[in-house]
Amino acid sequence: MDKLRNMEVMVAVVEAGSFAAAARQLQISAVMVGKHIQQLEAHLGARLFQRSTRQNSLTEVGAAFYDDSKRVLEQVRWAESAVERSRAVPQGLLRVSAPFTLGNHVIAPLVADFLQRHDQVRVDLQLTDSVVDLAGEGFDVAVRIGQVVNEGLVARPLRPYRMVIAAAPAYLQRYGTPERAADLARHQCLSHSVWQRRVEWTLRDGKEEFFWPENARFVCNQGDGLRQAALRGLGLIMQPEVLLADDLASGTLVPVMQHCLPVPRPMHLVYAPDLRQLPKLARFVEHVVGALGVA
CATH class of the missing domain: 3.40.190.10 (Periplasmic binding protein-like II)
Known part of the structure; x- marks a missing residue:
């Protein structure tokens, strides 16, 4: 049983004045209107209308239920309109x-x-x-x-x-510019602490694969901490391009080993x-x- 639909029909009967008028308003048959009212009365265990050959009038229980039903239906319409409003404007x-x-x-x-x-x-x-x-x-x-x-x-x-490998100009001037992945073994590498537990990024040099050195002099659990160390010339850094974009654009960090970068x-x-x-x-x-x- 659709309780809300039955309540809607009951309210329509009261406000239209008759089963036939409610049927025309709801675009259903008068017989169907009667079935909705019968279902509602059976569910409630009480008569809502006093029926006669001339008119249908509300019982005392029916009058109280009509008032409550009207409030419920108004709340439903308000809730539906709130959803529609939320779908009309980002909020x-x-x-x-x-x-x-x-x-x-x-x-x-x-x-x-x-x-x-x-x-x-x-x-x-x-x-x-x-x-x-x-x-x-x-x-x-x-x-x-x-x-x-x-x-x-x-x-x-x-x-x-994408990842990028970079270093400060002062570091490269002091230690030279690495050309191949194997050169990392003789450089100061700055490492993310996550890489000490699981290797996430694989460097490629031709057909060979290399991993970022684990025996780093400086390890940090945040990329920006590694970035600060690299800016001060402490060593090579491999970090996301988005983290180093401004430094690369300004020249405070210089990209190296671009042919060895991990696959994006x-x-x-x-x-x-x-x-x-x-x-x-x-x-x-x-x-x-x-x-x-x-x-």
């Missing part, structure tokens, strides 16, 4: 997950630009190198680096995530499929894909 809270380095240097500025354009949207940006469970952890959208495992999510491709990793913007996507998510996806999407 509400958008929860976004992104890897730490990419999120800090690329996604956070994009979020700021997005919020400047949409003043009714709020964003909770969480930076983590862990793969979040969108549904389980309440995220609307996430940026992921690497192959996307099939989770029933929409995955929009973004520009590949795919990057995607992922979110749950929805036939009627909320504007806050739709506009954010457009914003990020427009800035970072593949050509």
Whole structure:
């Protein structure tokens, strides 16, 4: 039994004045109107109308139920209109997950630009190198680096995530410029502590493969800490291009061994499929894909 539909029919009968008038208003038969009322009375265990050959009048119980039903239907219409309003204009809270380095240097500025354009949207940006469970952890959208495992999510491709090897001019002047991956053995290399536990990036030199040296003089668990050491001439750094982009552009860091760089990793913007996507998510996806999407 569709309780809301039965309540809607009952309210229509009261306001239209008769079963026949309600039937015309609802575009159903008078017999069907009668069935809805009968279902409702059977469910409630009470008569709602006093029926006669001339008219149908509300019982005392019917009058009280009519008032309550009208309020319920008004609340339903209000809730439906609220959803429609939320679908018309980007608004509400958008929860976004992104890897730490990419999120800090690329996604956070994009979020700021997005919020400047949409003043009714709020964003909770969480930076983590862990793969979040969108549904389980309440995220609307996430940026992921690497192959996307099939989770029933929409995955929009973004520009590949690239690494770069670089050093300060003072370091290169003192120790020379490495040409091949094998040259790393005689250089001061700055290493991310994650690489001490699992090798994530493989260097290629022709047909040979090399790994970033583990016996680094300086190890740090954050890329920006390694960047600061590299800027001071402490050694060679291998970090995401997005982290070092400004330093490379200004010349404070110089790229080296560009033919040995690890293969770029795919990057995607992922979110749950929805036939009627909320504007806050739709506009954010457009914003990020427009800035970072593949050509």
